[in-house]
Amino acid sequence: MIRTKHKIEYSPEKCVGCQLCYKACFVDVIRWDAEKKRPVFKYVSDCEHCFYCEAVCAKGAIRVVPDYASEHMGQHFEQYA
């Protein structure tokens, strides 16, 4: 099993509930809490560290912190060895 420790730092006080991060994530890491009008970072271990969510957030409420030392990244690099 691939285990990763990717982190997504989220600052709710900066968030304006625009949903752009939720719509940007193509691997279902980010779900939407309709009641609280805020993103929920549900499956962070599946994050592909594309940084789209961080890039689209005009409020700087998201910071993606990939786990570069994980097995997952190692597998990517082994393809080119």
Ligand code: SF4
């Ligand atoms: S893109 Fe930023 S401001 Fe918009 S919902 Fe996501 S975290 Fe909040």
Ligand code: SF4
């Ligand atoms: S970095 Fe990419 S894959 Fe990871 S949560 Fe953000 S949009 Fe989704």
